[in-house]
Amino acid sequence: MAAGADPRLDDLREMARIRAFETRVARRFREGEIPGFVHVSIGQEAVARGVCSALGEGDFITTTHRGHGHCIAKGADPRAMMAELFGRAAGTCHGKGGSMHIADPRHGILGANGIVGAGMPIAVGAGLAARQRAAGAVAVAFTGEGSVNGGPFHEALTLAVLWSAPVVFVIENNQFSEFTRSEEIWRGASLVQRALDYGLHGAERVDGNDVEAVRAATARAVDAARAGGGPSLIEALTYRVHGHYEGDATPYRDEEEFREWLDRDPLELVARALREDGLAGEAEAVLAAAEEEMDAAVELGLAAGHPDPATLLEDVYA
Numbered sequence: 009m010a011a012g013a014d015p016r017l018d019d020l021r022e023m024a025r026i027r028a029f030e031t032r033v034a035r036r037f038r039e040g041e042i043p044g045f046v047h048v049s050i051g052q053e054a055v056a057r058g059v060c061s062a063l064g065e066g067d068f069i070t071t072t073h074r075g076h077g078h079c080i081a082k083g084a085d086p087r088a089m090m091a092e093l094f095g096r097a098a099g100t101c102h103g104k105g106g107s108m109h110i111a112d113p114r115h116g117i118l119g120a121n122g123i124v125g126a127g128m129p130i131a132v133g134a135g136l137a138a139r140q141r142a143a144g145a146v147a148v149a150f151t152g153e154g155s156v157n158g159g160p161f162h163e164a165l166t167l168a169v170l171w172s173a174p175v176v177f178v179i180e181n182n183q184f185s186e187f188t189r190s191e192e193i194w195r196g197a198s199l200v201q202r203a204l205d206y207g208l209h210g211a212e213r214v215d216g217n218d219v220e221a222v223r224a225a226t227a228r229a230v231d232a233a234r235a236g237g238g239p240s241l242i243e244a245l246t247y248r249v250h251g252h253y254e255g256d257a258t259p260y261r262d263e264e265e266f267r268e269w270l271d272r273d274p275l276e277l278v279a280r281a282l283r284e285d286g287l288a289g290e291a292e293a294v295l296a297a298a299e300e301e302m303d304a305a306v307e308l309g310l311a312a313g314h315p316d317p318a319t320l321l322e323d324v325y326a
């Protein structure tokens with residue numbers, strides 16, 4: 009069977025591309041090739057793929073400090089992203105933004121963001137603008153559960169409901185906010201009730217390691233938003249396999265829980281199902297191609313030139 013014939017191979021390919029990108033980012037950061045901070049989303053790839061595979065090219069996303077996966081899943085060129093992380097002129101922001109400012113408006117990627125929660129109001133604005141233009145587009149705000157007690161969460165949900173904005177808030181609950189467990193951040197079973205209390209059209213909690221479940225939930229929310237039904241919220245339960253930032257030794261992690269989540273690795277869940285259905289060779293080929301693609305991205309990024317100091321004040325504003 010040709011690669012791509014089984015749609016699960018597409019899911020595996022896209023998640024493997026994110027994994028291969030970030031595995032290299034983590035290694036190159038350790039080796040001192042990447043300036044600044046990096047936060048990877050290893051273990052969370054099914055959220056990025058599940059959500060973005062339910063979106064169209066004309067739809068928008070905003071993301072966070074942990075946004076590489078969302079950007080790749082929405083169509084950003086990993087070569088330009090890698091160059092950006094290395095601080096090179098060929099990068100998405102000409103080497104001046106780094107990991108937490110990756111953006112690519114051509115693909116509706118309105119930006120990573122180092123300020124927790126800040127992408128949510130931006131997504132509301134993008135959704136409203138799309139509605140004004142009658143573009144039929146929706147905006148997705150990816151955000152972590154660490155953002156749910158901040159002002160931007162309240163403002164964004166309140167305004168989105170009042171203005172019936174075509175927005176989907178995706179709360180990627182990876183169990184930790186920096187070094188704090190998510191259950192220490194709010195009381196109550198899940199965010200669903202809280203979201204419904206704001207008056208959102210819909211709110212649901214999904215298994216964030218199950219790419220098909222994430223896609224199905226997103227499709228429901230997106231369909232409602234496009235039909236004028238207003239905003240929804242999805243709480244995707246997943247697990248942050250690496251530390252908060254690269255170099256975090258994670259002394260606060262429960263090892264048994266860690267192993268349980270590793271057994272439910274989102275890539276492995278899809279690869280296992282494909283193997284069981286006789287598609288082991290195809291799955292291997294997809295994984296190998298992702299590794300090759302990202303090796304090439306690293307090579308290109310490292311070979312690219314640094315920005316000319318004369319352009320220091322271009323492309324930046326304060």
Ligand SMILES: Cc1ncc(C[n+]2csc(CCOP(=O)(O)OP(=O)(O)O)c2C)c(N)n1
Nearest residue numbers: 074122123124152153154155182184185186
């Ligand atoms: C407004 C603001 N407050 C605090 C911080 C420091 N900070 C950076 S990441 C982070 C935790 C974010 O946790 P979460 O939203 O769950 O995302 P995750 O890191 O788990 O992906 C905090 C508090 C910040 N960047 N912005």
